[in-house]
Amino acid sequence: MSKIVKPKHLAVAGNIGAGKTTLTELLSKHYKWIPQFEDVDHNPYLMDFYDDMPRWSFNLQIYFLNSRLNQLLEIQRGTETVIQDRTIYEDAHIFAPNLHDMGLMSKRDYDNYFEFFQTLKTMVQPPDLIIYLKASVPTLVGQIQKRGREYEENIRLDYLKKLNELYNRWIDGYKEGKVLVIDVDKNNFAEREEDLGEIIRKIDSMLFGLF
Numbered sequence: 759m760s761k762i763v764k765p766k767h768l769a770v771a772g773n774i775g776a777g778k779t780t781l782t783e784l785l786s787k788h789y790k791w792i793p794q795f796e797d798v799d800h801n802p803y804l805m806d807f808y809d810d811m812p813r814w815s816f817n818l819q820i821y822f823l824n825s826r827l828n829q830l831l832e833i834q835r836g837t838e839t840v841i842q843d844r845t846i847y848e849d850a851h852i853f854a855p856n857l858h859d860m861g862l863m864s865k866r867d868y869d870n871y872f873e874f875f876q877t878l879k880t881m882v883q884p885p886d887l888i889i890y891l892k893a894s895v896p897t898l899v900g901q902i903q904k905r906g907r908e909y910e911e912n913i914r915l916d917y918l919k920k921l922n923e924l925y926n927r928w929i930d931g932y933k934e935g936k937v938l939v940i941d942v943d944k945n946n947f948a949e950r951e952e953d954l955g956e957i958i959r960k961i962d963s964m965l966f967g968l969f
Contacts, residue, residue, distance in 0.1 A: 772893065889940060897943050
């Protein structure tokens with residue numbers, strides 16, 4: 759019987775309001791993995807960014823890139839399995855290109871940012887598994903309203919729609935490792951235990967070959 763190799767790094771990816779933090783918490787409890795969350799409260803650029811996006815978009819993205827890289831280096835140095843809320847890829851393939859497309863980040867800043875990301879990417883291992891929470895815009899809006907974060911109140915529908923398109927394109931082209939796609943429109947893991955159970959069965963199968 760082949761020895762089960764312990765995964766080192768899992769990541770939950772998905773648009774704003776898809777349920778990344780909730781799923782990260784639930785899975786970390788179930789598997790006794792160490793959760794790593796995005797530190798929204800201590801981000802020195804976020805409020806400024808929402809006030810004046812063109813001025814602060816590059817600074818914000820560099821801040822995210824740095825903090826995400828630090829998380830990844832920490833994961834690689836450690837011995838425990840870590841589950842990460844959002845990946846380094848999402849900043850580079852979804853949020854930065856979207857800011858550039860919307861005219862909120864100059865081409866010069868975007869090119870500089872993306873080349874920096876490509877350099878950093880060579881220094882870190884991709885996750886053993888990415889769990890992508892795929893959700894329609896109405897589902898995202900419902901979940902964003904439910905949690906009532908002040909700075910998210912003005913997020914526009916076309917912004918979420920564009921992010922969704924970029925997410926789907928990224929996942930379709932992702933070749934760095936295994937991906938599990940969860941349809942959040944149909945799977946309410948936050949409130950239904952059997953829905954969470956279905957996700958756990960799929961993870962077991964993909965990571966450990968258990969059915």
